[in-house]
Amino acid sequence: MPIAIQMPALSPTMEEGTLAKWLVKVGDKVSSGDIMAEIETDKATMEFEAVDEGTIAHIQVDEGTEGVQVGTIIATLAEEGEDVSDVEPAGGAAPAPTPASSEDKSEAPAEPAKAEPRESAEPARTPAPAASGGDRIVASPLAKRIAEQKGVDLSSLKGSGPNGRIVKADVEGAETGAAAPAPSAAAPTPTSAAAPTEAQDFSIPHEVEKLSSMRKTIARRLTESKQQVPHIYLTVDIRLDALLKLRGELNAALEPQGVKLSVNDLMIKALGKSLEAVPACNVQFAGDTMLKFSRADVSVAVSIPNGLITPIVTDAGSKAVSKISTEMKDLAGRAKEGKLAPEEYQGGTASLSNMGMFGIKQFEAVINPPQGMIMAIGAGDKRPYVVDDALRVASVMSATGSFDHRAIDGADGAQLMKAFKEMIEAPLGLVA
Known part of the structure; x- marks a missing residue:
């Protein structure tokens, strides 16, 4: 009996993904554990292993197809003894979602290819333009976009889609140059800042680059964070001389073990211990409740290369700095190769973002929801600084905490920043 191979859920939150690459073809035999495909989730490109044994009879979703829902049948496997030529596609012969072209960036699920794939559902929030006589023009968003680019008057076209809807093919076959009627002063047509008009684009040489699943997720989550999370920002200047001296001594001692601590490793440890010292900041807002974490x-x-990912150092406050250093090198290396497991980047109780290596003096990071805070680390540099009531030159950095004010009061955030500053300026506590 044929076996349906479905789009897997490669993480607890995955709802859809991109079938980036098939590593098998029709007629290939596979065994349990064989790598069949590469699937791009919102955080990484992951390998998809075969569970059953058999021969690939049909591939129902082409590589490069975006927005494939979890559970969609992507291929059919013939069991041992079955003739591949006699096997019907599992789930019927309905075609798979069409790979998105450079012209159609919609993230809506594809429709079965009857007459108008990917255009048969128009978002309710997109009003259709009205003809000069007051009649409503029904056109797909893609058709409207192409009409604007070509200067085609939609009111002069007859739609071939369902219920006379104007679709892409109607606009592409129309005469070019018949400009659409200008909007009247009484009913101005707004232009979205997120989608520049073609007239604007023509004046500047440009390339169109399709967003990866990761970049789409970053855009969505950070937009939600800035819109929904009331951020409060608290900044402290921290003297680094003692930390830099301790780091040099520790690296000399750890050199035989092949361990070299970075300043970032010590910052991770300091933030972990600070969160333990100020548990009111180691929390998450959850509607009518608040989550309080014990570690x-x-x-x-x-x-x-494709964006940003946040691998997690678990129990950072209790781990030795040498262990944090070893873990971070491994996590960062595998993150850049797209080989992190979901549990290695999903979760975390707080975040740390260090842009000091880029020479950034101070910045305010966006909270990574649903976490309650993120620490932004700037570059350490020589500055005039008061030490023991005397003005001296010291190595100083600025650190800014961004806090979710729904869960963390300003006074609690200030306590965390004070604890973090004290940990860095008296760093022996980091190795105690």
């Missing part, structure tokens, strides 16, 4: 799992921002 500090620090998510660390790592820049990768």
Whole structure:
């Protein structure tokens, strides 16, 4: 009996993904554990292993297809003894979602290819333009976009889609140059800042780059964070001389073990211990409740080619700095290769983002929801600084905590910043 191979859920929150690449073809035999495909989730590109044995009879979703819902049948496997040529596609012969083209960026699920794939559902929030006579023009969003680019008057076209709807093919076959009627002063047509008009684009040479699943997720989550989370920002200046001296001594001692501590490793430890010292900041807002965590799992921002990911150092406050250093090197390396397991980047009770290595003096990071805070680390540099009531030159950095004011009061945030500053300026507590 044929076996349906479905789009897997490669993380607890995955609802859809991109079938980035097939590593098998029709006729190939596979065994349990064989790598069949590469699937791009919102955080990484992961390998999909075969569970059953058999021969690939049909591939129903082409590689490069975006927005494939979890549970969608992507291929059919013929069991041992079955003739591949006699096997029907599992779930029927309905075609798979069409890979998104550079012209259609919609994230809506694809429709079965009857007459108008990917255009048959128009968002309710997108009003259709009205003809000069007051009649409503029904056109797909893609058709409207192409009409604007080509200067085609939609009111002069007859739609071939359902209920006379104007679709992409109608606009592409129309005469170019018949400009759409200008909007009247009484009913101005707004232009979305998120989607520049083609007239604007024509004046500047540009390329169109399709967003990856990761970049779409970053955009969505950080927009939600800034819109829904009331941020409060608290900044302290921290003297680094003692920490830098201790780091040099520790690296000399750890050199035979092949361990080299970075300043970032010590910052992770300091944030972990600070969260333990001020548990009112190791929390998450959850509607009518608040989650209070008994340990500090620090998510660390790592820049990768397609965006940003935050691998987690679990129980950072209790781990030795040498262990944190070893873990971070491993996590960061695998993050850049897209090989982190979901549990290694999903979760965390707070975050740390260090842009000091780029020379950034001070910045305010966006909270990574649903976490309650993120620590932004700036560059350490030589500055005039008062030491023992005397003005001297010291190595100083600025650190800014961003706090979710729904869950963390300003006074509690200030206590955390004070604890973090004290940990850095008297760093022996980091190795105690």
